[in-house]
Amino acid sequence: MPRTILITGATSGFGAAAVERFAGAGWRVIACGRRAQRLQELAQRFPPGCIHAASFDIRDTEAMQAAIEALPTGFRDIDVLVNNAGLALGTAPAQHADLGQWRQMIDSNVTALATLTHALLPTLVPRRGAILNISSIAATYPYAGGNVYGATKAFVTQFSLGLRADLHGTGVRVTSIEPGLAETEFTLVRTGGDQSASDELYAGASPITAADIAETLWWVANLPPHLNINRLELMPVSQSFAGFRIHRE
Ligand code: NDP
Ligand code: 8X3
Numbered sequence: 001m002p003r004t005i006l007i008t009g010a011t012s013g014f015g016a017a018a019v020e021r022f023a024g025a026g027w028r029v030i031a032c033g034r035r036a037q038r039l040q041e042l043a044q045r046f047p048p049g050c051i052h053a054a055s056f057d058i059r060d061t062e063a064m065q066a067a068i069e070a071l072p073t074g075f076r077d078i079d080v081l082v083n084n085a086g087l088a089l090g091t092a093p094a095q096h097a098d099l100g101q102w103r104q105m106i107d108s109n110v111t112a113l114a115t116l117t118h119a120l121l122p123t124l125v126p127r128r129g130a131i132l133n134i135s136s137i138a139a140t141y142p143y144a145g146g147n148v149y150g151a152t153k154a155f156v157t158q159f160s161l162g163l164r165a166d167l168h169g170t171g172v173r174v175t176s177i178e179p180g181l182a183e184t185e186f187t188l189v190r191t192g193g194d195q196s197a198s199d200e201l202y203a204g205a206s207p208i209t210a211a212d213i214a215e216t217l218w219w220v221a222n223l224p225p226h227l228n229i230n231r232l233e234l235m236p237v238s239q240s241f242a243g244f245r246i247h248r249e
Contacts, residue, residue, distance in 0.1 A: 004078050005221070006030040008058060010086030011038040013136060013184025016208035018082060018217050019070050022205065027220070030054055032067070040103065049074065052105045052158035052206035056084050059104075059113035069120055078123050080221050083113045084134040086191045104241040109152035114159065128171035128225070131243070132217055133160045137180040137233060151234065153178075157231065164218050164230060173228045175220050182208035 003024050009015035011033035018050045023046045031039050032054045039053035052075045056063035089101035117131060124131065138146050160176035167174060170245040187198035210232070220229050226248035 002026055004028040004030070004075055004118070005079070005080040005082060005149050006078050007082040007084060008032045011035040012020060012041065013186060013210050014182070014213040015082070015084045016042060018084070019051065021214040021218050023039065026097065028075055030071065030078070032056065032058070048127070056115065059107045061115055064116060065119065074117040078120060079127055079129045080132065081117065082132045082217060083116065083133070085112070086134065087130050088186065093145060094147045096149060105148050107150050110155045113156060117163070124172055125170050130173040130175070130221060131160070131163060132175050132177060132220055135160070135176045135178045137178055137235060139178060139182050140233070145243065161230065162229070171225065175229045175243035176231045177213070177216060177220070178231060178233040179208055179213055181205060181239045182210070182213065184210055193220060205236060208234060
C-alpha cells in the first residue's frame with residue numbers, strides 16, 4: 001500500500017523537489033500551491049493517480065478546507081504532512097519595513113501552517129503519521145533585516161517542539177527542519193523579482209539545493225518508527241555564524 005504525503009509550497013524550490021523525490025519513489029503526493037499550471041505540469045510528469053494537484057492560497061482557510069474535502073479517495077489517508085509553503089518579504093530594518101509584508105509573512109508562515117496542521121491532526125494521529133515543518137536557521141540566529149521572517153520561523157521551530165510534547169504517546173513524529181542558504185525562488189520572492197540580487201547572493205557560495213532538502217525530507221520520513229529527529233539544522237559549508245556588532249558613539 002503506497003504511503004501518502006501532503007506537501008505545501010510544491011510549485012517551486014524545496015516543495016517541488018520533494019514532490020519529485022516522493023512521487024518518484026511511488027508515494028501518493030498531494031502537491032499544494034497557488035500556481036495551478038506548475039502543479040499540473042509536475043503531475044503530468046508522473047503516471048496518473050500518483051500526484052493530486054491542490055491549488056489554493058494557503059492563507060485562505062475556506063479554500064484550504066475545500067481542498068482537503070475534495071481529496072480523491074486514494075489521497076485521503078495522509079501519512080506525512082510537509083509544512084513547507086512560506087516566504088520572506090523584504091530586508092528593510094524594522095523601522096522602515098512594510099507592515100503589509102510583515103502581515104503576509106505571519107499569515108503564510110505562521111497562521112496558515114498552524115491552520116493546516118490543526119485540520120490534518122485528526123487524520124495523522126490514528127495513522128501514527130509525521131509532521132515535517134520547514135523552519136530556518138533564521139529561527140535561531142537573528143540578522144539585520146530578518147525581523148518578522150526570523151520570528152515566524154522561531155514560531156515554526158517552537159510549534160514543532162510543542163507538537164512533539166502534545167503528541168507524546170500517539171506515535172506521531174514531528175521534525176523542525178532548519179536550512180540555511182539555499183538557492184530556490186526564495187530570494188527572487190524576497191526582493192520582489194530582482195534576479196540579479198538573487199544571482200549575486202548565491203554566486204560562488206555552493207548553496208544548499210532544493211534536491212538536498214528533498215533528500216533530507218525523504219530520510220526523515222523513512223526513519224524507523226521508533227526514531228524522531230526533533231530539530232535538524234543544515235547549512236552549506238560556505239556559510240557560518242556572524243559575530244556581534246558594536247555601535248560606538
Ligand atoms: P520558493 O519561493 O522557491 O518556494 C516557496 C513555495 O511556497 C512556493 O511553492 C509557493 O507557491 C509557496 N507559497 C508561498 N506563499 C503561498 C501562499 N500564500 N499559498 C500557497 N503557497 C504559497 O522558496 P523555498 O523553496 O526556498 O521555500 C520553501 C520554504 O523553505 C519556505 O518556508 C522558506 O521560508 C523556507 N526556507 C528557505 C530557505 C532558503 O534559503 N531558500 C532556507 C530556510 C528555509 P505559490 O507561489 O505557487 O503559491
Ligand atoms: C532562509 C534562510 O538566512 O535567508 O530561511 O533567513 S535566511
